Amino acid sequence: VLGMYSLTQGCAVFSREQARQRALYPRTEKIEVTLQIPGLQGTLLVMNKGVSTPHSCARHLTEWYVTSSALALVDGNPWPLHQPLTQSCSLSLLTFKDTDPLLVNQAYWRSCAALLGQVLEDAFKEDFSVELIRVPEVLVTSGAFCCDVVLDPQLDAWNPSEESLRSLTRGAQQLIHRDLPWEPLEVVPPVALEVFSHSRCKQEEVEEKSAQSPKGTVMLYRCGDHVLLSGGPLVARTGLCSQYEVTAIHPLGEGEWGLHRRAQGLSLPFQLQAHHTVWRKLRSRAEKLVRKYYLSQF
Structure with missing residues (x-):
């Protein structure tokens, strides 16, 4: 018990702390996410600060990125796929089939x-x-x-x-x-x-x-x-x-x-x-x- x-x-x-942190960011504030992905190099996504995650970004691409992405690199640093982005950044999506996994x-x-x-x-x-x-x-x-x-x-x-x-x-x-x-x-x-x-x-x-x-x-x-x-x-x-x-x-x-x-x-x-x-x-x-x-x- x-x-x-x-x-x-x-x-x-x-849940309480997650709700408190989400309330810190109004949905109207935008950030620019620059993709560092083969074939999509330099593509710009406009996302919501403190709300959008690398997973949200993947959903703007193909279903393959949604199902295959395991981890992200944000400005070159390891980043969980469901962690909100808090500023404009570069983004890579990592999979198990990458050259260096x-x-x-x-x-x-x-x-x-x-x-x-x-x-x-x-x-x-x-x-x-x-x-x-x-x-x-x-x-x-x-x-x-x-x-x-x-x-x-x-x-x-x-x-x-x-x-x-x-x-x-x-x-x-x-x-x-x-x-x-x-x-x-x-x-x-x-x-x-x-x-x-x-x-x-x-x-x-x-x-x-x-x-x-x-x-x-x-x-x-x-x-x-x-x-x-x-x-x-x-x-x-x-x-x-x-x-x-x-x-x-x-x-x-x-x-x-x-x-x-x-x-x-x-x-x-x-x-x-x-x-x-x-x-x-x-x-x-x-x-x-x-x-x-x-x-x-x-």
Whole structure:
């Protein structure tokens, strides 16, 4: 019940702050967005300041840009597709088929880990406490995305069966099928602390991330009724995921918050499919504990 209440409360705080920020910009104020897209180089779009997003810009182009765009570059900086534009700028739309997909791949791996955290909360929250701790920023080449978690002490002796992992995979596939957007919202620490009032771990992370941020802010994302804190941009929506499987949950030993575990998974976006024999090899690798991680550059 506490888990359900905290999710509902966090979502309400997110909605309230989102409405407050939107009210800061009258719809009549215009900005110019210059496209930096092959074949559309220099095309000018006139958009609404503080309201229009890169996704809004994509909708002025073809359906392919709407469905394939995962992330944007605004004046050369990574930018979530659903984050409002606040000044005239240049805009690139990034896809998984780009010549250099590094930024998109990093955002995708991060998003898959966020989805895994959401699935873990949904799976246990009715009966057991779930504390999502810092998400390791792992390289795509590590073979698996990761989400570190502390489950209710009553589950300390629990070892997930193959059926348990399949059940978590089904939960992820349901969220993917719903094609939910990851809605970004940049907030000051007091708002984030209110969103995560139920989590000491997340409150500590808010303090750390805001101290490291030049603007003293943190970036939240909402997906359905779940609000999360992210160290870097996420892709536009859950529907960009295609093949997705939860592959392992490894015990890491006692930590500050209790028994730390590392949940891991494997996924490919809808634009990049793997033959089942290749997938089996990738899956086998994704079952092994990922030990190394790097800190986000964002």
